[in-house]
Amino acid sequence: MTMPLMSRLFRAAPLALAMLLPFPGSAAPPPAWQLEAEAGGFSSYRLANGFKIILAPFPAAATARIELLVKVGSKQEGYGESGMAHLLEHMLFKSAGRRADLKSELTALGATWNGTTTAERTNYFETVVGDPDTIDEAIRIEADRFIRPTFTRAHLVSEMTVVRNELERKDNDPNSLVIRALQRQSYFWHGYGRSTIGARSDIEEAPFAALQAFHQRHYRPDNAALIVSGKFDSQRVLKLAGRLFAAARLPATPRPATWTREEARAVTNRSELFLAAGKVIGAAAWKLPGMNERETLAVDLASTALCAESWGSLRRALVLEQRLAIGVSCGVQAQPDYSLLLASASAGQAADAEALSRALLEHVERFAQSGISAEQLERARRNELNAFERLGSAHESFAARLSQAEVAGDWRLFFRQRDIVADLTLEEANQALKKWLIGINRSDVLLRHAEGATPPTMPKAEPLAALLAGRDWAAIAASADPLPTSLDELAAQVVAIPLDGQRARAELIARRTQGNLAWVSIANDYGNAAALSTRQTSCALASSLMAYGGGGLDREALAGRLEALQARGSIGLGGISLEAPRANIEAGLDLLLAAWKTPLLPVGEFERLKAARLAGLEAALKDPAQLAGNAVARRFDNYPADHPFRPRSLAQARADVEAVDIAEIRRCIADFSGISQIRLAVVGDFSRTDVEAMWARLVELPPARQPYERIRDIGAPTGVDDRPVSVARADRPNADVQGIALLRITEDDPDFPALRIAVRLLGGDTDSRIRTRLREREGLAYSAGAALAGSNFEPRSRLSISTSVASSNAENALAMLKEELARALAGGFSEAEVTRAKSLWKQERSKSLTAENGLVRQLSQGMYSGRDYAWLARFDRQIEQLGAAAVTEALRKYLADTSIVWSTGKGL
Structure with missing residues (x-):
């Protein structure tokens, strides 16, 4: 939806962050740090200003992951501030210090980057090749992001509409609506009841000064950490990060604290949602203690026998035996203060929603009262411990788990959780199920009155020192053969x-x-x-x-x-x-x-x-x-x-x-x-x-009755009806706009490398023309771009140009997509653009060589198509030789006279 610019609130002015900068004329504090903790071959250090550095080396890895963790999320938001932590996450990908665009800076490094916001934290992370200079630059970017952000009112005007578009996408997702309703019903007072995305009014109307104040209040060194995992030089990283983040000045005011707790209530909450979704959903949530509590870990482990896709009783009962549902979902949402066991079942639009919900509730609570067997517990334990073990060869996933534990109080809690899983008894598991999975501790579709019921009382969290005292853990990372470099x-x-x-x-x-x-x-x-x-x-x-x-x-x-x-x-x-x-x-x-x-x-x-x-x-x-x-x-x-x-x-x-x-x-x-x-x-x-x-x-298997012969595709058609397609339906706030063309070219064609780069420059990465126009400059779209799917044998490659916007902006977005394509065809691409695209292509290819789990897929595909690793190497050499003239000519040759069918699917 469109909205006024509200110039009264959004006049362009840079963000001043004197709180985080040294006083003018003062020397930066010395790069002093103290070892805080060690476990599992990893270590953490504390700077004098309270900033924490966590190092998790994996010597056999080929990449490094750098994460800036700030312990602020939707839980800390006050009245009128809902969604502010998430909005601020978007803003901190803008400018910082002398850097005009952090996304472009990270992309130029060849990084795979992102940022996420939860109820408890905001994090910014990127994965780069394990090159010391590249790692250094990524750490410098994160230091600038934390200490010297310079987002403006103009940035907020642009990014606010992008976030609003993300909200509208979620508002059209029935599963997202159900989960958010369960969260609201499960917490009367606690911040977990608020959606991270926030209220539309807060996203649209929050003053810029309020966003500044929120940033200054929470982005402080004693509320943040840097987590580095993978292949890196620990001393080099510690020395650089210690010096850079020591410049963040610690405010005189204490760090914001939270103290709101939920009272034990004998309730079952109910709400009903109405949406033209083509299906019905019954869902429920049972409140649990925080993720550090042994009882929560017991429920999580025991509920595997209920929730597992392959052997869980919920799916077997509702889908296979009773045939009331076509799908179920189940699991524990673990968070530091409180957790939820969430369960849902879905069926076709003609199904009886009340019967579906009733069957779901009866099965879960009957499961809890009956308990699990020793065999089921051991199977669940084995699966969980196997998952822990697999993290030893996946440093990015391991670092994410360390980050989650750090938000819960200390990164070493990860190891404690593993220990508890290893020694939980059957009696503990079944007692926890019976205590917490009861009707008066639940949110679903009905509020019931129950005389004299006594709900379980949430325990107070034990001191972290007691949870971690006297514990040590063996090293995690293992050795392997060196990864290929080309x-x-x-x-x-x-x-x-x-x-x-x-x-x-x-x-x-x-x-x-x-x-x-x-x-x-x-x-x-x-x-x-x-x-x-x-x-x-x-x-x-x-x-x-x-x-x-x-x-x-x-x-x-x-x-x-x-x-x-x-x-x-x-x-x-x-x-x-x-x-x-x-x-x-x-x-x-x-x-x-x-x-x-x-x-x-x-x-x-x-x-x-x-x-x-x-x-x-x-x-x-x-x-x-x-x-x-x-x-x-x-x-x-x-x-x-x-x-x-x-x-x-x-x-x-x-x-x-x-x-x-x-x-x-x-x-x-x-x-x-x-x-x-x-x-x-x-x-x-x-x-x-x-x-x-x-x-x-x-070879012992029998041959197929029907012989194999590759099904030959048909070359791209000519004379296509390219009149625009438009479909509108009520209650759809979001629109998908796209243009499709089929091109008479295969990946073996000499023009294909140049066409690949042309489409990338048009809309294939974060600095491409379409994304820059629709997301960064106009602030219309959460996603926008172009993609080229090459054909293997017959000339039928597929070009798609697309964006997702608010329905009211569909026509504007369509016009902008056409304008950017026309501009590229008329004016072509510059040598600087092509050089940038080739550099990023090379970096991405280099990083792909480190993904061992993808090697077998490429081997198999290469045997089918002939595009083996030698072919890919030749293709990359062709990419390296390209200039702007060849890239521009390829775009014009295949798109100037090609029929593009433009379509819009939107709400009324």
């Missing part, structure tokens, strides 16, 4: 292993990985155009159903066996993927191959999958953005009537799903589930003999 180096490491002519081939990257994990991908290319022409829908459902058990094991048992092996696997008509510790790969592969050979295909799960697919299509038929997108796709239909790739209307898609029965599912499995054409990709500590042994297991 695509050419990676290409040289690939070992091609012929297996059975065109029927099967394999590629191996042999290396000792972080955490000694290994990855296996068995891609089974199946079917042909004639065999799949009318069976795409049924065989897609059949492929999904294969994940629900086989080899004599149902889904729950199969998941349990994989969990015991610390393995993650997937299975379908298209093959198998597996991740596990190297020692467990063979056992995990045997489980998945047995399931692939004899899938269970349970009828109940089929009916649930079908119902969920239909519910999604029903919702799509009410969504103007999806209706518009579907209409655009059909504008490019130049396929024969029986071609498998021919686009279908949403109504046709719904009819296709309705027509599928279990007999057709079984026919798909019979025709396509055997071996057709195998691409075996393996990454980890393997030998050539190990890979050949995997093939020996595979």
